[in-house]
Amino acid sequence: MPDETKRRRAREVLSRLEELYPGATTELSWSNPLELLVATILSARTTDKTVNKVTPRLFQRYRTARDYAEADPNELEEMLRPSGFYRSKARAIQGMARTLVEEHGGEVPRTMEELTALPGVGRKTANVVLGTAFGNGEGVVVDTHVRRLSGRLGLSCEKDPEKIERDLIELVPEEKRPLFSHLLILHGRRVCKPRRPDCPNCVLNDICPSAFKA
Known part of the structure; x- marks a missing residue:
């Protein structure tokens, strides 16, 4: 798949999830x-x-x-x-x-x-x-949720976190990378779960290559 196709999909994923999860950030509590x-x-x-x-x-x-x-x-x-x-x-x-x-x-x-x-x-x-x-978007957080969703969404075919990160860095603008990670993590916890992804109610189901395989 051409990189530009992946970039467009990544931008659409970002746009839709940002609307679904306004103000998305880590769920860890911290003050400094x-x-x-x-x-x-x-x-x-x-x-x-x-x-x-x-x-x-x-x-x-x-x-x-x-x-x-x-x-x-x-x-x-x-x-x-x-x-x-x-x-x-x-x-x-x-x-x-x-x-x-x-x-x-x-x-x-x-x-x-x-x-x-x-x-x-x-x-x-x-x-x-x-x-x-x-607020430094040098890299992308790749936890288990980001790894799973990156594969399901066709943004990376890699399994190694550092290789997945390299793929995502190419697709997501630097200033949006921290937010992109937070959005995928929240969506992975609430909708695109490991064993029972809720594809029928997912806002990404029409652009997700894995939506009808779940």
């Missing part, structure tokens, strides 16, 4: 870049809803990168326990926080290279922070 970074690390292998139950108390207890860096590991682990995989997440957050303190003056950096150099921070997490906290 550090909180978003911590919440995104915690969201690995669990739901945003679960993370949002953990973070109010966590953010009240630890307000700065230094607070996390100097936290008692056992106390931090106990606070993170409900999010699952709490020991590895605590190690990642403390390692990330120590690097922020030692190399960035306690501030969350604004570049992909610096973010992905932080312990526990991969490209997906970096894209969440860059796009949502800083």
Whole structure:
């Protein structure tokens, strides 16, 4: 399929979902870049809803990168326990926080290279922070929902997240990439679900190559 056909479809997907989900953004609760970074690390292998139950108390207890860096590991682990995989997440957050303190003056950096150099921070997490906290559309967040919908909508035939991201970068204008990710994630949670996509009631069913295969 010619790239221009994919670009037109991506623009139409963006337009329709933006109308369906006005003001779409992450469902994680946060009030500053550090909180978003911590919440995104915690969201690995669990739901945003679960993370949002953990973070109010966590953010009240630890307000700065230094607070996390100097936290008692056992106390931090106990606070993170409900999010699952709490020991590895605590190690990642403390390692990330120590690097922020030692190399960035306690501030969350604004570049992909610096973010992905932080312990526990991969490209997906970096894209969440860059796009949502800083409005930087350098990349595209590719989580399980974006991966699934990109394939169903015929925007990428790749399976690897970084290859999917490269495909989407070619199709979506830079200033719209953070929003595009949020829209696909919301639509994947509410309509285009993994096992039972609601194709008859989907606003994309007439342009989706997979609509009548579900």
